[in-house]
Amino acid sequence: MKLTGLITFTNLALLALVTSCATPQPAKDPLPAWNDGPAKQTIEKFVQTTTDPASKDFVPPTERIATFDQDGTLWVEHPVYSQLMYCLDHVPALVAAKPELKEVEPFKTVMSGDREAIAKLTMPELEKIAVMTLTGMSSEQFQAEVKSWLAKAKDPRWHRPYTELTYEPMQEVLKYFRANGFKTYIVTGGGQDFVRVYAEQIYGIPPEQVVGTALGTTYGYDKNGKPILTKEPKLLLNDDKAGKPEGIHLMIGRRPHAAFGNSPGDQQMLEYTKAGDGARLAMLVLHDDAKREYAYGPAQGLPDTKVGNFPQALYDKAQKDGWIVISMKNDWKKILAFEDK
Amino acid sequence: MKLTGLITFTNLALLALVTSCATPQPAKDPLPAWNDGPAKQTIEKFVQTTTDPASKDFVPPTERIATFDQDGTLWVEHPVYSQLMYCLDHVPALVAAKPELKEVEPFKTVMSGDREAIAKLTMPELEKIAVMTLTGMSSEQFQAEVKSWLAKAKDPRWHRPYTELTYEPMQEVLKYFRANGFKTYIVTGGGQDFVRVYAEQIYGIPPEQVVGTALGTTYGYDKNGKPILTKEPKLLLNDDKAGKPEGIHLMIGRRPHAAFGNSPGDQQMLEYTKAGDGARLAMLVLHDDAKREYAYGPAQGLPDTKVGNFPQALYDKAQKDGWIVISMKNDWKKILAFEDK
Numbered sequence: 204m205k206l207t208g209l210i211t212f213t214n215l216a217l218l219a220l221v222t223s224c225a226t227p228q229p230a231k232d233p234l235p236a237w238n239d240g241p242a243k244q245t246i247e248k249f250v251q252t253t254t255d256p257a258s259k260d261f262v263p264p265t266e267r268i269a270t271f272d273q274d275g276t277l278w279v280e281h282p283v284y285s286q287l288m289y290c291l292d293h294v295p296a297l298v299a300a301k302p303e304l305k306e307v308e309p310f311k312t313v314m315s316g317d318r319e320a321i322a323k324l325t326m327p328e329l330e331k332i333a334v335m336t337l338t339g340m341s342s343e344q345f346q347a348e349v350k351s352w353l354a355k356a357k358d359p360r361w362h363r364p365y366t367e368l369t370y371e372p373m374q375e376v377l378k379y380f381r382a383n384g385f386k387t388y389i390v391t392g393g394g395q396d397f398v399r400v401y402a403e404q405i406y407g408i409p410p411e412q413v414v415g416t417a418l419g420t421t422y423g424y425d426k427n428g429k430p431i432l433t434k435e436p437k438l439l440l441n442d443d444k445a446g447k448p449e450g451i452h453l454m455i456g457r458r459p460h461a462a463f464g465n466s467p468g469d470q471q472m473l474e475y476t477k478a479g480d481g482a483r484l485a486m487l488v489l490h491d492d493a494k495r496e497y498a499y500g501p502a503q504g505l506p507d508t509k510v511g512n513f514p515q516a517l518y519d520k521a522q523k524d525g526w527i528v529i530s531m532k533n534d535w536k537k538i539l540a541f542e543d544k
Numbered sequence: 545m546k547l548t549g550l551i552t553f554t555n556l557a558l559l560a561l562v563t564s565c566a567t568p569q570p571a572k573d574p575l576p577a578w579n580d581g582p583a584k585q586t587i588e589k590f591v592q593t594t595t596d597p598a599s600k601d602f603v604p605p606t607e608r609i610a611t612f613d614q615d616g617t618l619w620v621e622h623p624v625y626s627q628l629m630y631c632l633d634h635v636p637a638l639v640a641a642k643p644e645l646k647e648v649e650p651f652k653t654v655m656s657g658d659r660e661a662i663a664k665l666t667m668p669e670l671e672k673i674a675v676m677t678l679t680g681m682s683s684e685q686f687q688a689e690v691k692s693w694l695a696k697a698k699d700p701r702w703h704r705p706y707t708e709l710t711y712e713p714m715q716e717v718l719k720y721f722r723a724n725g726f727k728t729y730i731v732t733g734g735g736q737d738f739v740r741v742y743a744e745q746i747y748g749i750p751p752e753q754v755v756g757t758a759l760g761t762t763y764g765y766d767k768n769g770k771p772i773l774t775k776e777p778k779l780l781l782n783d784d785k786a787g788k789p790e791g792i793h794l795m796i797g798r799r800p801h802a803a804f805g806n807s808p809g810d811q812q813m814l815e816y817t818k819a820g821d822g823a824r825l826a827m828l829v830l831h832d833d834a835k836r837e838y839a840y841g842p843a844q845g846l847p848d849t850k851v852g853n854f855p856q857a858l859y860d861k862a863q864k865d866g867w868i869v870i871s872m873k874n875d876w877k878k879i880l881a882f883e884d885k
Contacts, residue, residue, distance in 0.1 A: 265744065410798050411752075411798070413797065422786035440780075445764075446763075449762070452683060452773050453780065456736070457751050471771070475773075478770055
């Protein structure tokens with residue numbers, strides 16, 4: 204090999220090195236399950252603006268808080284909230300432990316197995332069932348029971364574990380926010396202790412970043428003198444509607460920069476988020492895809508529902524206040540991770 | 545330059561590079577304000593054990609939670625809690641806003657300026673003052689008032705801002721834990737909203753990692769229709785004694801692996817921490833250095849106190865249950881950052 208050959212080789216190698224450093228890789232789309240459109244663009248623009256130190260809307264990393272409703276925003280809530288299924292499934296065990304409830308309503312109806320009658324239970328009756336099946340045990344016993352239920356329960360439409368019913372596009376948003384220094388929180392009307400059992404596994408959100416409707420516990424000791432926390436039928440936080448900003452103040456202590464929801468229970472959280480200075484993002488998921496998921500409103504002429512409704516007034520408020528409505532049908536290329544399988 | 549010269553030069557350069565990589569720097573002492581002794585060694589051993597993947601007591605990073613009482617554990621609590629000074633200092637403004645309180649006890653006594661009479665106020669009277677001066681305004685107004693008070697208030701002994709009265713050895717522990725993947729939380733009997741105003745600045749602990757005694761807020765709108773949270777005289781969490789593990793469950797949702805305190809208000813938090821599986825650390829700060837800080841017990845024959853007492857029964861329980869008592873006098877080389885100045 205001649206010396207000039209060596210030099211040429213070295214130069215080529217150097218050139219390759221320099222080229223590989225200098226040419227930016229085409230940026231990987233952080234939101235591949237989203238169709239290109241105003242919703243996707245708004246999310247990307249918000250993240251770029253708040254993380255660019257040169258932007259007037261730059262948010263220091265420690266202040267990057269994003270909050271997400273769960274039922275209907277991160278995962279499927281129809282035909283009925285999975286936590287309610289958990290409670291109904293636990294009535295037999297409750298009645299076995301407290302036989303005096305066997306002839307008492309609403310437990311009697313649940314034990315009858317009469318689906319039509321169960322579907323007609325009123326909200327106060329369902330709350331009674333929830334309180335009785337969610338309290339009276341240690342927090343660790345409760346966690347174990349939820350875990351074991353989740354491992355076997357299946358939803359009635361896809362016959363899959365509830366933990367598989369998360370929305371792929373929202374999973375991408377969670378990861379995209381976290382990759383950009385945001386702390387992602389669930390802020391749910393559902394039970395805080397219930398959601399905390401699985402949120403880390405399915406969303407990468409640890410227990411301390413789950414804010415939900417919270418019942419109190421009482422500290423005490425078991426028969427061996429070991430400390431235990433017993434779940435009590437005492438409401439500490441009703442994390443719905445006005446309770447969402449109140450819960451955010453209690454549990455997080457600062458205003459989010461971004462908030463996602465899908466129903467009037469999220470309205471105050473979105474208002475509170477948007478009322479802050481600088482760039483703030485407020486988004487609502489509209490369920491308008493009966494084929495791939497469900498369609499319910501009654502906004503935009505969609506069928507009315509008792510579970511996670513989206514009234515026209517909320518839709519109009521979103522338009523007026525600069526909140527973005529996400530159309531599942533038009534904005535989401537893919538809804539559920541398993542839908543192509 | 546001869547070719548051999550070039551080779552030698554290259555080899556030397558390579559050798560230097562390899563050497564600088566291969567020779568470990570002597571590990572920097574993470575706790576220089578601690579004297580070498582059982583307390584320091586226990587902390588170091590705990591951190592090493594729980595972060596070594598080969599150890600049977602390894603704790604995955606997401607589960608590394610360490611909780612710290614504040615008053616008397618992270619900073620000075622004598623002669624009286626700084627939050628109480630804040631409340632007393634705000635009585636004149638309260639009386640100006642509500643003149644009907646001028647002739648009502650305990651406000652009348654505070655307004656008299658009679659220090660002896662003020663020192664004799666009972667706990668229920670002090671609580672009345674606290675509730676009246678900590679509620680009735682928006683959460684943002686409150687934050688602004690605490691911030692402005694902290695900027696001018698000085699403690700009576702060193703005549704320094706309260707925010708300078710943190711313990712250097714505990715600041716080191718906070719940093720040491722965080723450098724090893726632990727999330728550090730304050731779990732205080734003090735007001736959650738009060739401590740959140742300064743915890744990030746003085747301890748590097750963000751608002752969402754401050755658990756404290758919490759009053760409720762009510763979501764509403766100001767006269768311009770802007771959403772506000774108003775602080776209410778409604779106790780949500782009394783974060784003291786049994787309230788500490790209850791508050792940890794509510795706000796964090798999992799059991800700490802390490803907990804630090806200094807009084808009976810921390811006993812249940814330490815019990816709860818130690819009752820978990822694997823390596824758990826429970827430590828209590830004993831104030832036995834009247835010269836550099838304060839000395840109070842009544843454990844070990846130290847003078848009794850009404851503020852952050854440490855009874856002999858707690859000392860004995862610590863010995864029995866493997867909790868480590870930190871002697872400020874013997875274990876801490878330096879107590880306050882400014883003490884040599």
